[in-house]
Each structure stands twice: as C-alpha cells, then as structure tokens.
Amino acid sequence: MKKSQRITLIIGGILAGGGFFFYAGLRFGVSKYSDESSYSVPANGTSSVLSGDFSLFWNAVQLMKDKFYNPPQINDQNIIYGAIKGAVGSLNDPYSAFFTPSDSAKFNEDLTGSFGGIGAEIGTKNNQIVVIAPLKDTPADKAGLRAGDEIFKIDDTLVTNDMTADDAVKLIRGDVGTTVKLLVMRDEWKEPKTFTLTRAVINVPTIDFKLLPGNIAYVQLYNFDANAGAEFYRVGLRMLTSNAKGLILDLRDNPGGFLDVAQNIAGWFLKRGDVVVKEKFRGRGEQSLLAQGNEALLRMPTVLLVNGGSASASEILSGALRDDRRIKLVGKQTFGKGSVQEIEDLPDGSSMKISIAEWLTPDGAVINKIGLKPDYSVPLTDQDIQNKKDPQLDKAIEVLQSEMSQ
Numbered sequence: 001m002k003k004s005q006r007i008t009l010i011i012g013g014i015l016a017g018g019g020f021f022f023y024a025g026l027r028f029g030v031s032k033y034s035d036e037s038s039y040s041v042p043a044n045g046t047s048s049v050l051s052g053d054f055s056l057f058w059n060a061v062q063l064m065k066d067k068f069y070n071p072p073q074i075n076d077q078n079i080i081y082g083a084i085k086g087a088v089g090s091l092n093d094p095y096s097a098f099f100t101p102s103d104s105a106k107f108n109e110d111l112t113g114s115f116g117g118i119g120a121e122i123g124t125k126n127n128q129i130v131v132i133a134p135l136k137d138t139p140a141d142k143a144g145l146r147a148g149d150e151i152f153k154i155d156d157t158l159v160t161n162d163m164t165a166d167d168a169v170k171l172i173r174g175d176v177g178t179t180v181k182l183l184v185m186r187d188e189w190k191e192p193k194t195f196t197l198t199r200a201v202i203n204v205p206t207i208d209f210k211l212l213p214g215n216i217a218y219v220q221l222y223n224f225d226a227n228a229g230a231e232f233y234r235v236g237l238r239m240l241t242s243n244a245k246g247l248i249l250d251l252r253d254n255p256g257g258f259l260d261v262a263q264n265i266a267g268w269f270l271k272r273g274d275v276v277v278k279e280k281f282r283g284r285g286e287q288s289l290l291a292q293g294n295e296a297l298l299r300m301p302t303v304l305l306v307n308g309g310s311a312s313a314s315e316i317l318s319g320a321l322r323d324d325r326r327i328k329l330v331g332k333q334t335f336g337k338g339s340v341q342e343i344e345d346l347p348d349g350s351s352m353k354i355s356i357a358e359w360l361t362p363d364g365a366v367i368n369k370i371g372l373k374p375d376y377s378v379p380l381t382d383q384d385i386q387n388k389k390d391p392q393l394d395k396a397i398e399v400l401q402s403e404m405s406q
Contacts, residue, residue, distance in 0.1 A: 057083065081350070089162070093355050094124035095341050097166055101349035116176035116199035120145055121255040121309070122169050123337070127161045129168045131184075132335055133253035133309030135204050136222055139197040144385075145184065147253055147309030147335075152192055153183035174199050188381060209235045216400060217244035218393075221265075224257025224313040229264045236268055236296060246301040246404045248396045252331060256312030259289075266320045267293015269302065274324045275362040277316045279340065286360065291320075301403040303396045304329050306374060311335035312359075318372055319361030328403075329374040330396040338367025 061079060068074060081100050088098045099107055119138020120131050131149040134140035151159050154171040172180055178199050185192040206227050208220045217239045221228065239247065256262075266276045270291040279287045304318050306329050315334045321327040338359040345351050358368050365372075376399060378392045 084350075084352075088352065088354075091355075093339075094165060095337075095339055095353070096355050097164060097353045099166075099351045099353070103166075104345075104349060104351040107351070116178070117169075117173045117202055118143075118145075118180065118197045118199060119202040119204070120172075121311070122151075122165050122172065123311075123335070124165050125335070129159045129163060129165065131309075132311055132337075133255045135202065135253070137205065138202055139200055143195050143197050145182075145195060146186065147307055148187065150185045151182055152185055153181075155181050176201055186382075207231045207235055209238060211242055211244060212248075212397070214397075214401060214404075215243045215245040216397060217242065217247045218250065219247065220250040220252075221254055223254055224261040224265075226258060226261070228257060228261045232265050232268070239300075240296060244300075246303075246400045247297065248303050248305060248393070248400060250305040250393075251310045251314040251318060252305050252307040252392070253309035254311075254314040255309060255335075256314060256337070259313065259316075262313040262317050263289055263291070264293060266317055267291040267295070268297045269293075269300075269321055269327075270324050271295060271298065274320070276320045278360040278362065278364065279357050280360055281357045288362075301400060302327050303400045303403070305331050305392055305396050306334050306372065307332040307380070307392070308335055308371075310372075311337040315367050315372055316359060316361075319365065319367065322372065323362040323365075328376065328399050329372060330376045330399060331374050331378060331392045332380075333373050333377075334367075334371035336367060336369050336371035338369075 064079070065071075065074060081098070084098045088096050118140040119135045120140035121133040121135070123130060123132045129151045131140070131145050131147060131151065133147050134145045151168065153159060154168060157171055159168065172182075174180060176199055179196055180199060182195045182197065183192050184195055204225070205222050206225060207222065210218050212218050219232075219235055219239075221232070263276050266274075270276070270293070272291055272293070272295065274291045275288045276291050277289050279289065281287070302321065302325075304321060304327060306314065306318055310318065310331075311334065315336075315338065318329060318334065322329060339355045340357040340359070341353050342356045343351055343353050358366065360366060361372075376395055378395045380390065380392050384391060
C-alpha cells in the first residue's frame with residue numbers, strides 16, 4: 001500500500017485541462033486500508049458493514065450471469081467496481097467518487113502532469129454539469145464560456161443527471177490541438193449554443209495588479225495555487241509603497257486552490273488569531289483555522305468582487321473578511337463549495353475520494369451548496385462584456401470610494 005503526500009486543497013470542481021491544484025477539496029493522507037482489510041458476508045446475506053439484506057446483490061449478480069445475452073462481456077471485477085461506484089453515488093455528493101485502478105492512476109498523473117484541455121473549472125450543481133469558472137486567456141475564456149454555463153452535450157455524448165464532473169472532464173480533456181464541442185445553455189439565452197474549442201496546454205496566471213484613478217489598488221487573484229502567497233506578497237509590497245488608499249480584491253472566477261494559501265493571504269487583512277474558517281468533522285465538532293499573517297492591510301479600506309465562479313478558497317477568504325472585518329462583497333452569489341475531500345488508496349490500486357468535513361465561515365455560516373450572498377448584487381450580462389463594460393467593478397469602486405471618504 002503506497003503512502004501519499006499530505007496536502008490540502010479546496011476547490012469547486014475539476015479542471016478540464018490545467019494544473020494539479022484544481023482538484024476538488026482534496027486532503028491526501030495515509031490510507032487506512034490494507035490488503036488484510038475485508039468484510040465477510042454470512043450465508044444469510046447480512047453484513048457487519050451494511051444493515052440491509054446483501055443477498056439481494058448476489059441474486060442480482062446471479063441473474064446477470066444467467067440471463068445476459070452476451071456472457072463474454074460479463075467481468076466479475078467490473079461488477080464489483082460498478083457496485084462500489086453505485087454505493088458512492090448513493091451519497092448524492094458530487095465530490096465523492098470511486099476510481100478504478102486505471103482511473104486512479106490517471107488521476108494521480110493529472111495531479112502532477114500537464115495535459116490538454118480547455119481551461120475551465122467543471123463541477124456539478126443541482127445535478128447538472130456546469131462551468132464553475134473559465135480561466136483567463138484559456139480556450140474556454142477566449143471562446144466566451146462563463147461561470148454558471150450548463151453543459152448539455154460534450155461532442156456526441158449527452159450529459160445526463162448521473163454524469164459526474166470526473167466523467168465530464170474525461171470527455172473534455174484530450175490531446176493538445178484537437179477540438180471538443182460543447183452544447184451550452186445560459187440563463188439569459190432562449191436556446192443552447194454550441195462552442196467548438198481547441199484543446200491546449202493550460203498555463204494559469206496567478207495575479208494581476210494595477211492602480212486605478214483615485215488611488216485605488218485593483219488586484220485580481222485568479223487562483224490560490226502554490227505561487228499565490230509569494231505573488232500576493234510581491235503585490236502587497238507594491239500597494240504599500242504606492243499611493244493606494246483603498247483596495248478592490250477581485251475573486252471573480254477564482255475556483256480555489258490551497259487552503260494554507262487562503263489562510264496566508266487572509267493574514268494580510270485580519271488580526272493574528274482571528275478565525276479564517278471553521279472545519280466541521282463528523283463526530284469531532286469544529287476546528288478553527290486562525291490568521292497568522294503580517295496584518296499589513298488591516299486598516300486598508302477593501303471591497304471584494306465575487307461571482308458564481310468564486311469557489312472554495314475564494315469563499316473562505318471572502319467569508320473571513322466579511323465576518324471578521326465586515327468587508328463588503330459586490331457581484332453575484334458565490335458557487336457554494338464548502339466541503340473537504342480525502343483520498344484513500346485501496347489494496348488493488350483503486351481509490352476513493354470521500355467528503356469528510358464541511359467549511360463554516362467565522363460566524364458559523366454554511367458555505368456548502370449555499371455560497372455567499374453579496375452585499376450588493378450586480379449582474380454582468382453578455383452585452384456588458386461585448387461593450388467592454390463592467391458594472392460590477394463600477395459598483396465596487398463606488399462602494400470603496402464611500403468607505404474611503406469616511
């Protein structure tokens with residue numbers, strides 16, 4: 001049994017092409033299960049693990065073996081894997097999944113490798129495959145995909161209610177230079193549209209900074225990857241040595257990343273010891289993660305921009321700044337990804353991703369499946385984008401100017 005490295009990531013979904021940090025809320029640890037771990041099923045069909053009558057399963061398998069018209073297609077191991085997938089699916093949790101040995105190997109390869117994709121974070125919401133966030137300057141971004149877009153079809157495959165984000169990403173990813181067609185529906189459209197995207201190696205930017213008129217610093221943080229803490233430090237020094245009197249932190253379409261990076265960046269804005277986020281485990285109560293930063297922006301008037309593509313780490317940082325400092329949120333309601341997953345390796349090379357905890361804001365608000373409601377709800381339409389207008393940013397500037405004048 002191999003041991004995997006211990007890292008914690010928090011994210012809304014799975015990246016359809018891109019870096020390893022875009023995998024949903026993962027906490028990697030030492031597997032608890034060994035080759036000796038097994039559960040016997042007595043003759044009466046009962047089990048020490050399941051309270052139901054397990055003989056029903058064996059009866060169904062026997063019927064398959066007796067009746068299925070194409071016996072060579074029956075594979076005992078695949079039956080077992082299918083049963084496990086069905087069991088995990090019964091949780092109705094889009095972030096828990098079972099991986100066969102081949103899928104598990106591909107998953108681990110994707111954590112450290114690069115591959116062709118479209119540069120969009122893909123997830124599940126209300127049993128529908130959706131775009132959580134298109135990433136800057138990627139095929140998805142350039143084609144015009146937006147947070148919240150519903151994917152109805154991938155090439156010739158219809159997206160059904162039982163399709164997982166992992167399944168969708170397998171179809172979307174592919175060799176660099178090849179194309180994939182997505183049939184997409186958006187709230188403001190009357191009918192779906194087809195997007196043809198050319199897969200590419202995705203290089204995701206981390207942060208942008210500029211000084212707006214009125215001595216307003218504008219920082220757009222695209223993700224919470226391993227470089228984000230150092231990049232924010234560099235930008236933070238620029239802000240502190242400039243004439244910036246206020247800050248707009250743009251977390252729109254930021255799908256998340258490393259938990260400790262979010263905690264680190266929160267430390268720029270909060271007092272040491274302030275709660276950044278609470279972690280709620282089954283049967284173990286709550287555990288608080290605290291700010292331990294430099295407090296350099298503690299007194300800087302700040303406004304946050306968020307939207308439906310702001311997920312996990314973005315929601316944790318936004319919730320912390322809202323609850324601890326009453327910093328205002330402008331834009332649209334965030335995605336609502338507030339759970340933590342753990343990967344466990346199983347004896348035959350398969351693995352399971354299972355949700356083990358949920359996140360709460362410092363004031364105890366649930367993030368998962370709910371998200372954060374902005375203080376100022378401002379839409380951003382296709383027409384706004386075509387006309388190069390940004391009413392959400394305009395509102396953020398207005399709110400910040402009001403706070404700077406107090």
